[in-house]
Amino acid sequence: MVGSKKRKGNKAVVNIVLGIICFIWLVPTLGLFISSFRPAADILQTGWWKVFPHQEWKASDDVIRLSKDVDLRGPIEVNGKTYTDAQLKAGVVEGGKRLMWENRRARMISVQTEGWVTKSNLTTENYKNVLSGKEYKLKKADGSETVQKGSGLSQAFLNTLTIAVPATIIPVLIASFAAYAFAWLRFPGRKTMFVTIIAMLVIPLQVALIPVLKDYTALGLNGSYLGIWLAHTAFGLPLVTYFMYNFISQLPKDLFESAFIDGASHFTIFSRLILPLSVPALASIGIFQFLWVWNDYLVSLIFIGNQPNVQVMSMKIADLVGSRGNDWHLLTSAAFISMLMPLAIFFLLQKYFVRGLMGGSVKG
Amino acid sequence: MGTQAKPGIRLRAVLISLGILLANIVVNGLIFLFFRDSTLNPLLTAVLAVLWGVVGVYLIYYTLTFAAEKYPDKIRGRILPFIFVGPAVLLLGWLLVLPALRTLYLSFFDASSDKFVGLANYAAVFSDRLLGTALRNNLLWVFVGTLACVAFGLLIAILADRSSYEKTAKSIIFMPMAISFVAAGVIWKFVYYYQPGDEQIGLLNAIVTYFGGQPQAWTSMIQPWNNFFLILILIWMQTGFAMVIFSAAIKGVPDDILEAARVDGSGEIRIFFRIIIPFISTTILTVTTTIIVFTLKIFDVVMVMTGGQYDTEVVATQFYRQFFMYRNFGYGSTLAIVLLIAVLPVIFVNLRQFRKQGGF
Numbered sequence: 001m002v003g004s005k006k007r008k009g010n011k012a013v014v015n016i017v018l019g020i021i022c023f024i025w026l027v028p029t030l031g032l033f034i035s036s037f038r039p040a041a042d043i044l045q046t047g048w049w050k051v052f053p054h055q056e057w058k059a060s061d062d063v064i065r066l067s068k069d070v071d072l073r074g075p076i077e078v079n080g081k082t083y084t085d086a087q088l089k090a091g092v093v094e095g096g097k098r099l100m101w102e103n104r105r106a107r108m109i110s111v112q113t114e115g116w117v118t119k120s121n122l123t124t125e126n127y128k129n130v131l132s133g134k135e136y137k138l139k140k141a142d143g144s145e146t147v148q149k150g151s152g153l154s155q156a157f158l159n160t161l162t163i164a165v166p167a168t169i170i171p172v173l174i175a176s177f178a179a180y181a182f183a184w185l186r187f188p189g190r191k192t193m194f195v196t197i198i199a200m201l202v203i204p205l206q207v208a209l210i211p212v213l214k215d216y217t218a219l220g221l222n223g224s225y226l227g228i229w230l231a232h233t234a235f236g237l238p239l240v241t242y243f244m245y246n247f248i249s250q251l252p253k254d255l256f257e258s259a260f261i262d263g264a265s266h267f268t269i270f271s272r273l274i275l276p277l278s279v280p281a282l283a284s285i286g287i288f289q290f291l292w293v294w295n296d297y298l299v300s301l302i303f304i305g306n307q308p309n310v311q312v313m314s315m316k317i318a319d320l321v322g323s324r325g326n327d328w329h330l331l332t333s334a335a336f337i338s339m340l341m342p343l344a345i346f347f348l349l350q351k352y353f354v355r356g357l358m359g360g361s362v363k364g
Numbered sequence: 365m366g367t368q369a370k371p372g373i374r375l376r377a378v379l380i381s382l383g384i385l386l387a388n389i390v391v392n393g394l395i396f397l398f399f400r401d402s403t404l405n406p407l408l409t410a411v412l413a414v415l416w417g418v419v420g421v422y423l424i425y426y427t428l429t430f431a432a433e434k435y436p437d438k439i440r441g442r443i444l445p446f447i448f449v450g451p452a453v454l455l456l457g458w459l460l461v462l463p464a465l466r467t468l469y470l471s472f473f474d475a476s477s478d479k480f481v482g483l484a485n486y487a488a489v490f491s492d493r494l495l496g497t498a499l500r501n502n503l504l505w506v507f508v509g510t511l512a513c514v515a516f517g518l519l520i521a522i523l524a525d526r527s528s529y530e531k532t533a534k535s536i537i538f539m540p541m542a543i544s545f546v547a548a549g550v551i552w553k554f555v556y557y558y559q560p561g562d563e564q565i566g567l568l569n570a571i572v573t574y575f576g577g578q579p580q581a582w583t584s585m586i587q588p589w590n591n592f593f594l595i596l597i598l599i600w601m602q603t604g605f606a607m608v609i610f611s612a613a614i615k616g617v618p619d620d621i622l623e624a625a626r627v628d629g630s631g632e633i634r635i636f637f638r639i640i641i642p643f644i645s646t647t648i649l650t651v652t653t654t655i656i657v658f659t660l661k662i663f664d665v666v667m668v669m670t671g672g673q674y675d676t677e678v679v680a681t682q683f684y685r686q687f688f689m690y691r692n693f694g695y696g697s698t699l700a701i702v703l704l705i706a707v708l709p710v711i712f713v714n715l716r717q718f719r720k721q722g723g724f
Contacts, residue, residue: 010526010632011526011527011528014523014526014527015527015528015529017523018520018523018524018527018529018533021520021523021533021537022532022533022536022537025536025537025539025540025600026536027567028551028552028554028555028567028600029539029540029551031551031554031555031567032550032551032554035554043565044559044565045563045565046563046565047563047564047565047566047567047570048565049567049570158407158410161410162407162409162410162413165410165413165414165417166410166413166414166416166417169414169417169418170417170421173417173418173421173422174421174451174452174455175452177425177448177449177451177452178448178449178451178452178453180448181444181445181448181449182449185444185445185448186445187442187445187446190445193449193453195715195718196456196461197456198714198715198718199711199714199715200456200460200461201711201714202657202707202710202711202714203460203464203704203707203711204660204661204680204700204703204704204707205661206661206680206683206699206700206703206704207463207464207467207468207700207701207703207704208459208460208463208464208467209463209687209700210463210466210467210470210687210693210696210697210700211462211463211466211467211470212459212463215458219400220400221400224399224400224401225399225402225409225413226396226399226400227400229413229417230455230459231459233455234455234456234458234459234460235459235460237452237455237456237460238456238460241452265429265433266429266444266448267425267426267429270448271422291542294544295543295544295545295546295547296544297544297545297546297663297664297667297668298663298664298680298684301684301688302688314544314546314547314664317546317547317550317668318546318549318667318668321549321550321553321668322671325553328554328557328565331550331553331554332550332554334550335546335547335550335551336547338543338544338546338547339542339543339544339547342542342543342544343539343542343543345542346538346539346542350535353542354538354608
């Protein structure tokens with residue numbers, strides 16, 4: 001009895017500690033998310049946590065007027081107490097109220113009271129501005145307006161999709177054919193080829209980039225969709241082949257034998273039998289490859305370069321960080337747009353997602 | 365009788381297969397040129413590409429196996445495997461295996477790949493100050509990053525296992541793995557943001573000033589500690605990975621052993637170190653190597669956060685700088701080979717393990 005009571009007490013401690021860790025893990029993303037909905041000027045003026053109710057000094061109607069001849073350099077007497085000029089500048093708390101210069105030249109002191117405030121001024125302007133390529137007006141903190149050009153992220157979103165979908169389907173298909181052959185067919189060179197593929201699993205991409213870029217320049221593939229599809233296909237192949245091999249080689253042998261007796265060819269067996277049976281594995285590794293391409297920065301940076309009409313989101317955002325590092329209204333909304341797809345996949349297809357990531361964790 | 369085909373049939377088979385091969389090369393060559401030069405609307409290009417990726421690639425296999433069917437059984441059995449592995453092997457060879465060898469070759473040549481310089485690039489890489497910083501930082505990343513990811517992953521896995529909201533907690537910790545390093549960079553740049561003046565909008569500086577400290581430009585000013593603030597991003601992203609794998613392994617620890625230890629009066633901490641850790645030691649090893657390999661190649665975070673300035677350069681960013689900005693192919697290739705050498709032990713372990721599993 002005592003033991004179980006102690007266990008229960010432990011559980012409460014565990015729950016609290018884990019809760020704190022989870023909170024710390026969530027807060028950075030939450031900050032980005034909230035900020036992306038705040039007006040540009042607000043983001044720069046107050047922390048995003050100020051959208052939640054918090055206590056803050058607010059000016060009340062109460063104002064103390066001192067006589068014009070008070071010497072500001074000496075001690076200043078207010079309501080029977082003396083303060084220095086510096087104290088009044090920073091605000092001094094007295095009996096639950098705060099005294100602060102309202103207008104120093106006019107000798108006006110505002111009496112502020114503490115109260116609950118929310119700075120919950122939210123807008124979707126940031127998203128509109130970052131997605132479009134048009135010019136828009138932006139109100140600055142001091143009330144003035146400037147004209148900025150939108151970032152054209154919707155184009156980059158489309159480009160990313162254009163690159164990611166084929167760069168997922170092509171390697172998964174090619175790798176599945178190869179995995180089938182490695183698992184169930186016997187041919188000379190099979191071992192050498194497969195060992196090479198395993199060796200390529202953790203190879204750093206960097207070792208391939210210089211020669212491939214040279215070839216691409218010679219072939220005119222730089223900055224083209226085809227070039228980047230092929231690059232992602234090749235770089236993804238070792239992992240996808242290995243993953244699919246592990247799955248396909250575990251399928252029961254009788255399956256193939258009975259199909260063979262029925263006179264089916266390898267091609268028929270593969271497309272009618274193996275592919276449908278492999279759907280869970282295909283989904284897992286497909287999701288991994290898709291996210292890998294979606295989140296990729298290095299490969300796009302090298303092979304797309306400065307082609308603005310092919311640029312992907314990660315490059316666009318990295319550019320924004322470099323050129324407009326203080327424009328948080330753009331950065332936060334742009335980053336969140338790029339996270340939409342991964343987060344949607346994460347929450348909707350969590351089972352496949354985790355399985356794919358586990359299998360794909362070794363990727364170069 | 366059937367396998368001893370007449371010469372006429374065999375000739376026909378050869379002609380058909382050559383024709384199909386040629387047709388494939390021509391058609392796909394044209395598609396290649398079309399996609400390379402296409403200036404169509406990207407959405408339309410994407411749809412066509414998906415169509416080609418599914419139907420086109422499938423058709424390559426279909427037509428080639430169709431041609432192979434024309435041969436007698438024995439020959440067909442020889443050709444067929446190569447049709448299945450052909451495209452994968454060709455692409456891998458062109459874009460990964462050969463380039464790796466070419467990079468090794470280039471690493472013995474000077475900046476413009478004209479003059480053979482022997483090991484001079486390697487000597488330069490290990491002595492040059494900038495590259496030295498990159499190597500030092502990379503070690504820091506590998507050591508601190510991996511250690512923290514594994515330790516936190518283990519801790520959270522244990523806590524989650526004993527908590528009453530395991531699934532939710534695991535989702536929250538795992539979520540950062542889904543997003544890109546670039547997006548994570550923006551998230552943390554905002555946390556670390558510093559602006560002169562009283563009002564700090566970056567969370568970290570707001571906390572520091574709340575407790576009476578001085579706000580800092582975390583990622584640039586306090587060298588070499590700024591590297592740790594970058595490594596923190598990696599920890600935030602990768603701990604989830606370690607946690608999920610550890611969590612599965614911990615569930616494999618038999619309950620009766622744990623119960624027996626508890627009955628004997630062992631405390632939870634003792635159980636953790638004496639039973640759980642030894643039980644999942646191979647898993648810990650795997651996770652550790654995986655994160656080490658991953659961390660060795662770290663690039664995006666540094667690129668987005670500092671661009672390698674303020675002494676935060678790592679090998680991969682230095683590689684990019686040498687190769688892409690200075691066009692020094694000699695240094696670039698050498699750095700790539702340094703990364704390759706660093707992962708070689710892992711490659712060997714992988715191969716040995718695969719052989720042990722009786723893969724072949």
